[in-house]
Amino acid sequence: MGLGALGVALAMQGHELVFAARRDDQVAELNHYGYAVATKGSVEATVDVRGVRAVKIPGEEFIREVAIANQIYTSVRPDNLPEIASLIAEAILHRIRSGITQPLDVFCCENLKNAGSQLERLIFAGLPFQYAQQVQDHVSFNAAISDRIVSSQNRDESGRLLITADAMGDVLFDTLQIKGDFETLPPFKGLDNFPACIEEKLYILNCGHAVCAYLGFQKGYTYIHEAMADEGINHAVVGAMLEAQRALHQKHGKTLHYGSLIGDILESFSNAALMDTVARVGRDPLRKLQSDDRLIGPAKLAYRYGIEPTHLIQGCVAALSFAQTGDPQAAELQKLIKERGAVYALDFVSQLRPWNPLSKLISEAYQQPGS
Numbered sequence: 001m002g003l004g005a006l007g008v009a010l011a012m013q014g015h016e017l018v019f020a021a022r023r024d025d026q027v028a029e030l031n032h033y034g035y036a037v038a039t040k041g042s043v044e045a046t047v048d049v050r051g052v053r054a055v056k057i058p059g060e061e062f063i064r065e066v067a068i069a070n071q072i073y074t075s076v077r078p079d080n081l082p083e084i085a086s087l088i089a090e091a092i093l094h095r096i097r098s099g100i101t102q103p104l105d106v107f108c109c110e111n112l113k114n115a116g117s118q119l120e121r122l123i124f125a126g127l128p129f130q131y132a133q134q135v136q137d138h139v140s141f142n143a144a145i146s147d148r149i150v151s152s153q154n155r156d157e158s159g160r161l162l163i164t165a166d167a168m169g170d171v172l173f174d175t176l177q178i179k180g181d182f183e184t185l186p187p188f189k190g191l192d193n194f195p196a197c198i199e200e201k202l203y204i205l206n207c208g209h210a211v212c213a214y215l216g217f218q219k220g221y222t223y224i225h226e227a228m229a230d231e232g233i234n235h236a237v238v239g240a241m242l243e244a245q246r247a248l249h250q251k252h253g254k255t256l257h258y259g260s261l262i263g264d265i266l267e268s269f270s271n272a273a274l275m276d277t278v279a280r281v282g283r284d285p286l287r288k289l290q291s292d293d294r295l296i297g298p299a300k301l302a303y304r305y306g307i308e309p310t311h312l313i314q315g316c317v318a319a320l321s322f323a324q325t326g327d328p329q330a331a332e333l334q335k336l337i338k339e340r341g342a343v344y345a346l347d348f349v350s351q352l353r354p355w356n357p358l359s360k361l362i363s364e365a366y367q368q369p370g371s
Contacts, residue, residue: 002075003049004150004163006109008037009171009187010073011049018065020057030054033160040273041167058087066091067098070180073144074119075109078287082122089126096134103179107144111206113198113292116143116174140180143194144173145201147258148187149268151276164275166268172197172257193256200248200258203298205265208241210294211311212269213282214318224281225272238266239311244298250305278324285322286329291351295319296358303358313358317365320345342366 002019011017021027034050055061066072066088076084088106095104108119120141127135148169156162170187174194184190191197209224215236216227227233245259258265268274288294295316302309320342324330337345342363346352352359 001146001150002073003035004037004165005146005148005169006073006075006171008047008049011052013185017052019052019054020062021054022057024056027054027056029161035161035163036156037163037165039165039167041268041271043167063091063094067095067100069104072104072106073109078110078112081110081119085119085122086126089123092123092135092139093127093131096131101138104139105142105178105180105182106139107142107173109144109146111145111202114195116141138179140177142174142177143198144171145198146171147201147205149274149276151274151280166271166274168264168268196252197257200256202294203244203248203301204241204258204262206294207244207298208237208265209269209281210288210319211240211315212237213278214315214322216278217282217322217324218318221278224276224278225270227278228270236311236314240315243302243307243309243312246307247298247302247305251301279327282322282324283327284329285319285333286349289319289349296350296352299358313361313365316362320366
């Protein structure tokens with residue numbers, strides 16, 4: 001996502017772009033070749049991203065780059081935020097101690113509610129208290145999301161990294177706390193109601209994607225587009241997204257960004273050229289079954305507003321059955337269910353107490369033959 005959505009968008013706007021990578025070979029490769037993004041969909045093209053640099057993280061080069069940066073974007077998946085936050089905190093501390101006062105905007109680009117605040121809390125935990133005011137004065141912590149589907153990375157004939165991505169997609173960011181100058185050019189769009197928008201993305205786009213992956217796994221499909229071609233799965237995906245859309249409309253009194261894009265989103269899911277896998281979209285089911293994430297979150301919201309969450313529950317049940325080989329969270333989930341049962345798993349993972357009506361609906365559906 002950092003390469004195929006955020007990086008290419010920033011590079012195409014002429015920003016000086018520096019990637020931070022853990023492996024020496026990744027750093028050398030990006031410095032030597034750059035990379036390419038192959039877009040698949042309504043527009044098919046290969047975009048060469050050259051003139052970018054890369055540095056090793058952790059390391060002195062990374063700290064020096066942060067000292068002169070205007071913006072930082074993280075795209076590491078939520079489970080990796082605590083580790084990366086400590087490295088960013090160290091670099092920001094060096095920046096402050098060096099007397100650099102130019103504004104720095106840090107964007108947490110994860111599918112998380114309050115992502116900017118979560119990253120800020122993690123970073124401040126690694127800062128000496130006497131520098132807290134200076135950091136608050138000169139550094140902002142914001143959130144951003146990309147709705148571009150980035151499905152895979154391979155190598156082209158020259159050995160250069162080639163990212164495959166959907167042709168469509170915006171980068172939406174929170175405008176409320178930005179300290180520096182930010183020229184908003186497409187595909188970047190600034191929002192002053194960002195928390196509601198990230199909730200809508202999670203509960204509609206990411207929800208539909210997850211439902212498709214988990215139902216697709218149950219039926220033995222490898223690719224998302226194969227699952228979308230299955231009439232029963234397609235019906236469930238659309239149904240879950242519409243249930244979530246109705247609930248969000250009730251909560252906010254209007255449809256926001258993603259609620260009006262369901263047709264475009266479904267078209268992206270069905271894009272066979274992306275070769276997007278069920279394993280990729282479904283990975284980390286423990287995270288995706290958390291109480292305010294893409295499955296349990298919209299189901300609870302729908303239930304609150306008297307909307308029957310039939311298809312959302314179907315997606316939750318399928319998620320409980322996700323046993324993808326090579327996915328550590330899937331293995332942990334299946335072990336938990338085998339040893340303690342689905343009701344306990346929903347309590348432990350999703351904070352749905354056994355007496356909760358949704359817990360009963362999901363667990364009863366899970367125990368039905370063929371679920």
